[in-house]
Amino acid sequence: MSGQPSSLRATAAADTARPTVRDAVLDLLRSFGMTTIFGNPGSTELALFLDFPDDFSYQLGLQEAVVVGMADGYAQATRKAAFVNLHSAAGVGNAMGAIFTAYKNATPLVISAGQQARSILPYDPFLSSSDPTHLAMPYVKYSVEPARAEDVPQAIARAYYMATQAPCGPVLVSIPSDDWNRPCDYLQPRTVSTTAWPQPEILAQVAEMLNHCERPAFVVGTGVDRDGAWNETVQLAERHNARVWIAPMSARCGFPGDHPLFAGYLPAERAKIVGSLGGHDAILVLGAPAFTYHIEGEGPHLPAGASLAQVIDDPAIAAWAPVGTAMVCGVRAGISALLQASSPPKRPAPPLRQKAPRAEPSSPMPVAYLLQTLDEVRAPDTVIVEESPSARPVMHRYMPIYQSETFYTMASGGLGYGLAATVGVALGMPGKRVIGLVGDGSSMYSIQALWNAVQLQLPITFIIINNQRYAALQEFAHTFGFKPGEHLQGSELPGLDFVALAKGHGCEALRVEDPALLADTLKSALQSKGPILVEVRVA
Numbered sequence: 415m416s417g418q419p420s421s422l423r424a425t426a427a428a429d430t431a432r433p434t435v436r437d438a439v440l441d442l443l444r445s446f447g448m449t450t451i452f453g454n455p456g457s458t459e460l461a462l463f464l465d466f467p468d469d470f471s472y473q474l475g476l477q478e479a480v481v482v483g484m485a486d487g488y489a490q491a492t493r494k495a496a497f498v499n500l501h502s503a504a505g506v507g508n509a510m511g512a513i514f515t516a517y518k519n520a521t522p523l524v525i526s527a528g529q530q531a532r533s534i535l536p537y538d539p540f541l542s543s544s545d546p547t548h549l550a551m552p553y554v555k556y557s558v559e560p561a562r563a564e565d566v567p568q569a570i571a572r573a574y575y576m577a578t579q580a581p582c583g584p585v586l587v588s589i590p591s592d593d594w595n596r597p598c599d600y601l602q603p604r605t606v607s608t609t610a611w612p613q614p615e616i617l618a619q620v621a622e623m624l625n626h627c628e629r630p631a632f633v634v635g636t637g638v639d640r641d642g643a644w645n646e647t648v649q650l651a652e653r654h655n656a657r658v659w660i661a662p663m664s665a666r667c668g669f670p671g672d673h674p675l676f677a678g679y680l681p682a683e684r685a686k687i688v689g690s691l692g693g694h695d696a697i698l699v700l701g702a703p704a705f706t707y708h709i710e711g712e713g714p715h716l717p718a719g720a721s722l723a724q725v726i727d728d729p730a731i732a733a734w735a736p737v738g739t740a741m742v743c744g745v746r747a748g749i750s751a752l753l754q755a756s757s758p759p760k761r762p763a764p765p766l767r768q769k770a771p772r773a774e775p776s777s778p779m780p781v782a783y784l785l786q787t788l789d790e791v792r793a794p795d796t797v798i799v800e801e802s803p804s805a806r807p808v809m810h811r812y813m814p815i816y817q818s819e820t821f822y823t824m825a826s827g828g829l830g831y832g833l834a835a836t837v838g839v840a841l842g843m844p845g846k847r848v849i850g851l852v853g854d855g856s857s858m859y860s861i862q863a864l865w866n867a868v869q870l871q872l873p874i875t876f877i878i879i880n881n882q883r884y885a886a887l888q889e890f891a892h893t894f895g896f897k898p899g900e901h902l903q904g905s906e907l908p909g910l911d912f913v914a915l916a917k918g919h920g921c922e923a924l925r926v927e928d929p930a931l932l933a934d935t936l937k938s939a940l941q942s943k944g945p946i947l948v949e950v951r952v953a
Contacts, residue, residue, distance in 0.1 A: 456501030458528030482512035487838025546588035627696030635702020638668030661702035671814025684711030775929030801832025830859030
C-alpha cells in the first residue's frame with residue numbers, strides 16, 4: 415500500500431468503509447420483507463452467505479425444482495414476493511419447469527442465479543452461464559445480468575418491483591460470484607403502486623351489461639382469490655343472482671362451493687363451455703382468461719345471444735380474448751367498482767346445482783369415495799394443495815372448497831408443483847393444517863420435498879392417490895384416436911412404494927386400501943403434529 419499513489423490509497427480506504435454488494439442486497443431484502451431465502455447453492459453462490467445474518471433463514475431444497483415450488487407456495491400463502499437463490503445455468507435449467515409454473519401461477523418470485531467471476535467470463539469457464547438473461551425467457555417478466563457489481567442492488571430492486579406489479583410473476587437476476595464482495599452504496603426502497611384502477615367509460619359499459627341482462631353468469635378464476643376479492647365476488651353474485659362457475663384450469667378457487675349460486679367447474683373445452691353457459695345472456699369473467707382451452711375445438715366461444723365482459727389484471731390476456739369487453743385493472747379494484755356502479759332489477763334465483771350421487775365403498779377403492787370421506791373428516795378451513803390431474807374432476811364434485819385461500823394447484827399443467835408447494839404453503843401459514851393431495855405420478859417429480867417437511871416439522875398430511883399409472887394420459891388418449899382399452903405406452907407406474915419412500919426421507923407414513931379403515935386413518939393423520947404421508951390405493 416505504501417508504494418501506491420496517495421489518491422489510490424485514499425480510494426482503497428474509502429472502499430473499505432463502504433458496504434459491500436452483499437450488505438446492500440441483504441439490507442434491501444430485509445426492507446422488502448424477504449428474509450426467507452429458498453435455494454440449493456453451488457460454488458458461484460457461496461459468497462452471498464458469508465456472515466449470514468441471524469434474522470434471515472435459508473430453506474434448502476434438495477433439487478432446484480423443489481426450491482422454486484416451495485417458494486411459489488410460500489409466496490402465495492404469505493401474499494408477498496419470495497427470494498430464490500439458484501446455481502448458474504445448471505440450477506436454473508433444473509428449475510425451469512417450476513419457473514414455468516410460477517409464471518403461469520402469476521407468483522411473485524425474485525430469482526437470483528449465480529454466475530462465474532467476471533474476470534474469467536471471457537474464457538468460457540466451468541459452470542458459467544453463457545447467456546444468462548435469455549436462459550429463463552420467456553417465463554420471467556424481467557431478466558438481467560448487471561453491467562457492474564455496483565448495479566446489483568438496483569437490479570434486485572427493479573426485479574422486486576416488477577415481480578410484484580400485476581400481473582405478478584417471477585424475475586431473474588444473474589450475479590457474478592465476485593460481485594458480492596465489491597463496495598457499493600445502500601439503496602433506499604421505494605413505494606411503487608402495484609394495482610391499476612378501472613377506466614370509468616369501460617366500467618360503465620360492464621355495469622350497464624350487468625344491469626340490463628336477464629340471466630347473468632359469472633366465471634371466476636385464480637385472480638379473484640389471489641387478489642383477495644373472494645368476499646366482494648360473493649356480494650356481487652348475490653346482488654345479481656348470478657350463477658357462478660369456476661374458470662377452466664383455475665389454480666385457485668374464488669367462490670364457496672356450498673353457496674346456492676355455485677354452479678360448478680367449467681371444462682377446458684370450447685363446446686362444453688358454450689353448453690354449460692347456455693341460457694345465460696350476460697357472462698362476466700373475473701380474474702381469468704376467457705377462456706382456457708386444452709384441446710382444439712370449433713364453433714362459437716359463447717352461447718348465441720350472450721355478451722361477455724372480463725375483469726383481468728393482465729393486458730396480454732385481455733388482448734387475446736376472442737370476444738367481449740375487457741376491463742384491465744386490479745381484480746379486487748374492478749369488482750369493488752362494479753359493486754358501486756351496478757344496480758340491477760330484482761331477478762329470480764337460478765336453479766340449484768345438482769348434487770353428486772353419494773360414492774359407495776368398494777374394493778379397489780373409488781377415488782370419489784376417498785375424496786368424499788376426506789371432505790367429511792376435514793375442517794372447512796383446512797388448506798388443500800392439489801396436484802392429481804386425473805382426480806381433479808372427481809374432487810370438483812366431492813370435495814367443495816369452502817373458504818378463501820384454502821385451495822392451491824398449478825396453472826401450468828407441468829408436474830412437480832404439488833409436494834413442494836405444500837411445504838411452501840405450510841411454511842407460509844404457521845399453525846394451519848395443510849393437506850397435500852397428490853397423484854402417484856406427480857409426486858415423483860418432487861418427492862424430495864418430504865425431507866423439507868420433516869426438517870421443518872410442519873403439520874402436513876400428504877395424501878398420495880396411487881392408481882399405479884398416469885391416469886390423466888390414459889383418460890385423455892381417446893382425443894388422439896386411441897380406442898377404449900388400447901394400450902398407451904409410457905403410462906404405467908407399477909412397483910412404487912410411497913410408504914418406503916416417505917420413511918426414507920424421515921417422514922411417518924402408512925398405507926390404506928380397505929375403505930372401512932379410510933375414515934379413521936384420515937382422522938388420525940389430520941391430527942399429527944408433524945408431517946405424515948398416507949398412501950391410498952385406488953381403482
